[in-house]
Structure formats: C-alpha cells, structure tokens
Amino acid sequence: MSADVDIRTQGGIGRITLTRPEALHALNTGMCAEILDALAGWAGDASVHLVWIDHQEGTRGFCAGGDIRMLAASGAGDAAEAREFFRTEYRMNAALKAFAKPVIAVLDGVTMGGGVGLSVHGSHRVATERTLFAMPETGIGLFPDVGGGWFLPRLGGELGTWLALTGARLKGADVAAAGVATHYLPSELVPALAKQMAAADFSVDARGMLDEILRGLTQPVPAPSYAAHAEVIDRCFAHETAEEIVAALEAEGPGWAREQAAVIRAKSPETVKVALRQLREGAKAARFEDNMRTEYRIGWRKVQSADFQEGVRAVIIDKDNAPAWSPARLEDVSAAAVARYFEPLGADELSFEP
Template sequence: MSEAEVLTRIEGGVGRVTLNRPAALHALTTNMCRLITAALLDWRGNPAVKAILLDHAGERGFCAGGDIRMLAESGAGDGRAAREFFHAEYRLNHLLFGYPKPVVAIMDGVTMGGGVGLSMPARYRIATERTTYAMPETGIGLFPDVGGGWYLPRKPGKAGLWLALTGARIKAADCLALGVATHYALSANIEALKQALVEALADGEAVDAIETVLPQFTANPDPAPVAAHRAEIDRLFAGPSVEAIFAALEADGGEWATAQLKTLNTKSPQTMKVAFRQLALGAAMTDFADNMAMEYRIGARVVQKHDFIEGVRAVIVDKDNSPRWRPDTLEGVTEAQLDEIFAPLPPGEEWTPLPELQA
C-alpha cells in the first residue's frame, strides 16, 4: 500500500501536517488539499491542539506548487478536474487565512505556487538558507493564485507586482526583507526547532511558547539583494498598465531594468495582464474570501485557454522552454478578453468558503 500524501497527527500540543510527496516536490493534489482541510477542521475545536505546524518530508523542498500537469490535462478537456482542484485548494487557503490557532510554516527549500498558498496565511513563516520562493505562473500561462491577489499588492512598494510579473525567485534574505518570511533559521536546526515547539506547546500557551522557542533557533541571513533594487522596482513598476511598465523599463535602459525586460519578454502577455488586473482588484478588497472568489473565476477560465496548455507543454512536458503565446503581444490582449476572464461564473458555479466558515 502506498504511503499517504499527507501525514496528519497530534504531537504534544501541536497539530502536525506533513506534506509527503517528495518525488513530486510535494506538489499539491485535490486529495492532499482535502486531507489537510479535514485535519484542520477537526483540530479547530480540539483544546488539545494549541497550534499547527506545516512542514514536509525529505529534503527536496516544502512545496513546488499544484499538480500542474493534471491541471493542463484537465484544461485540455472539460476542465472539471481543474475546477475541483482550485475549489478545494482555495477553500484550504481561506481556512488557513482565518484559522483561530497559530500556524507555523517551515518554508525549507522550494516554496512556490501552492506552497505559497499554504505558508503565507501562517502567523510564523520560517525560511532557511535552502528556501527559494517564487510565484512563477506568468511563465506557464497561469496566474499568481492561491491568494496572490491579496498578498502580493500588500508587499512593500511595488515588490509584489514585480514578483508576480517576472516570477522572480528570491532567497531567504529577500523573503525576510519583503515580509514573505517572518524568521530565518539554518536548515540543520529545523528538526530541533520542531521538536522544541512540540515540547513547549505540550505545557505552555500557544503564542507564548512559540515566541519563546523561535528566538533560540533563528539567525541573521546575509544582506538582502533586493534592497539594492527597491527604488528601481517602485519606480519602474508603478505604471498604470503592463505596457507602461515595459515602456519604463525600456526608457531606463540600465542593467537591472534591461534584465527585467528580457525576463518579461518570455512571459505570457495574457497572464501578465491578468496578474496586473488581479493585483489591482485584490489591493482594494477588504475580505480575503472575495479575493478567492475572484481567483476562482480566473482559474476556471484560464486553465482551458491556449497559453496555459502551451506553457505547460513548453516548460513541463517537452521542456523546450519555447512557448508560443497567443496573443504573442501585450497589445493583442484586449480589455474585452480580460473582462471575460474576470466575469462572474454562471449561477451555482461560483467559489464559496467551506460550509463551516460561512455566516
């Protein structure tokens, strides 16, 4: 019998959730989302569980995202499996966002896409020297979902938009500088940190115990590389449209701006415009559930569009890294096309929070 994709158990005063698909870098499946959701719902009212600890088995990374190949195969058909996945995943994201007990996420290694959706709602987010964070969806014709519309525009300045459009991969120091992580610890100390949390929470109050333990294991990373470019990010990514951002980068002509422009020119024009509108709308929202409903509308449609299926072919299946986007220019992506992607879904097909969380 194959091992469970997610390991859930109570240790001390801790509800432990361990992602357990190491060969797939713990890429999330619909079943994994449902297993985690069931455990979290069960522990919400359990007084024996004082806090939640999210981590992963093995050493290859926390979570590389969702099961992208499955999404593309579904999108090429009727899209039902993809919609089921998004619905379950976004309900889990929403559950974590408002969870009544402290959550600690160990972002040791690759933390991308769906892994960001699991870790960002956590009160305590621990990065290590092995952490690589990214929302790389513009490179495969998807979009920075799992709450990206909420979290990214709330990063300092225009850093969130820069991360969303370029798919930039950042390490621990930048994660701390941009508020992606709350603490930094050496990977060699992570197992001891987890054990100390379990032992402390067996007796103490949750927040006090966690905040007593974490300083014993945290360290200071090297200086954050992003600090040298914060002014450029805020200036060059401040335009009112993606076209304006391209124009600003071209006009600047500096080494950093030219590198960003080169990266952006490899991304899906449709996805960049979707992400730009998504973050603008998300920034104005006051309810995380509204953001997730918006992202579900986008996901339900984008997953069946050419750019996502082509992006997965180029990056994940054939690995030629030469996607043929359609349209292949920003000007070719019209406001009417974006309106269709963001439009409400038919009655009965919209995303809703878990019944347990509905007023």
C-alpha cells in the same frame, strides 16, 4: 489518509507533513482536502493549540506547487477535475488565513505556487538558506493564485508586482526580508526547532511560547539582495498597465531594469495583464474570501486557455522553453480579453461552506 500527506496530533500540536517527495511535495486535490478537513477539526479542538506544517525529513523541497500536469490535462477537456482542485485548494487557503491559532510552516526548500499558499497565510513562516520562493505562473500561462492577489500587493512597495509579473526567485534570507517569511534560521537548526517544539507546553500561551522558541533560534535578516533595485521596482511597477511598466523599465537604460522588461515580454502576454489586474483588485479587496472568489473565476477559465495549454507544453511536457503565445505581444491583448476572466460565475461561484 493518502500516502501524500501525514496528518496527526502530537502533544497539543496539529502536525501536517507533506510526503510526496517524488513530486517535490506538490499538492493534489486529495492532499488539499485532507488538510482542509484537519484544519476544520482542529479549529474547534481545545486540545490542539497550534498547527505545524513541514515536509518529510530527508527529502528535497517544501512544496513545489500544484499538480500542473493534471490541470492541463483536465483543462484540455471539460476542466471539471481542475476546477475541483482549485475549489478545494482555495478553501484550504481561506481556512489557513482564518485559523485563529498559530500556524508555523517551515519552508526548508523549494516553495512555489501552491506551496506558497500552504504557508504564507499562517502566522509564523520560517525560511532557511535552502528556501527558494517564486510565483512563476506567468511563464506557463497560469496566474499567481492561492491568495497571490491578496498577499503580493501587501508586500512592501511594488515588490509583489515585480515578483508576480517576472516570476523572480527569492532565496534564503531574502524570503524573510520580503515579508513572505517571518523568521530566518540556518537549516542545521531545524532539528533543534523541532525538538524544542516537541518538548514545549503550548496549552497556556501558544503564540507567546512559539515566539520565544523562535526568538532563541532565528537570526537577524540582512538587507536583501534586491535592495539596490528597490527604488526602480517601486517606481516602474507602480504603473497601471503592463505596457507602461515595461516602457518605464526600458527607459531606465541598459542594466537590470531593462532585463526585467525582457523577462516580462517573454511571459504570456495575456497572463501578465490578468495578473496585474488581479493584484490591483486584490489590493483593494476588503476580505480575503473576496479575493479568493476572484481567483477562482480566473482559474475556472484559465486552465482552458490557449496560453496555459501552450505554456505547459513548452515548459513541462516538451521542455523546449519556446512557447508560442497568442496573442504574442502585450499590446495585442485587449481589455475585453482580460476582463472575461473576472466575470462572475453565477451558480458556480466559490463557496466556503462545507
């Protein structure tokens, strides 16, 4: 077992604790592989009644994403390491989605990218006032993966499209209001949650017992801070092209909507269009595994794209936050340029077999 994740069983609970605080518990291939192996074992283990995912006590963040520097370095070469990461991570996402027993994730801190994929597919997701959710990938020329094509379009209205294209951040109770989390409680009650779970008998009705524990600790979720913009989000982000979405936002006049248009125009134009198609296709997908195969096709190619390399340089390496996207405008990204990311991979398609 690596030092980056602590996997064990305690009293009928499969425990997964992220222990990579220096990277805000960002996932690497080894962590994903260990979690995937644990889920495979626990799925058929009658002595394990639920799975509990959290991060090391006393450290910041839940999980800030994936190993972006590795993806960029690998993508600058043959991309083999990056593709293996995606293959392992996406299979882990699918295993969580298919896991028949309850899975509770405590999102007490930064939850972005890969951290979202580690939590949002489980049955119980607990946010606190310290939770900070985002899918910021369009800002580095990547795309909202780890099942983003599946769960984002299944949030209310066009909320997921707004989150994907702009990389907007949700904080605290807003994460539960959006449906990313299922429960909300103050962080000061997380130890009480842990204590009650450790003392509970989950052998008869694990889901019912977990629901009962959470019922006694969680708080009602207030109207979200974005509620005042919900009508604009649903109307403007419902268009089928990125250009139409931006034009609709700009037509709203000065204020919040026009600010969102400016945010989208600052992102990678190619990635914005790829993400929009990803969400529209994901909304129609019949099975989660189908969506993940599509995302693997995108990821396979995206790590070697000029925009991803440039985005990582500008945001993560040089930190000048001045990426030179190519093409530089939404209007200059052709349908063919977007379509190539979705083409089948033949023998390299994502398989969910061991």
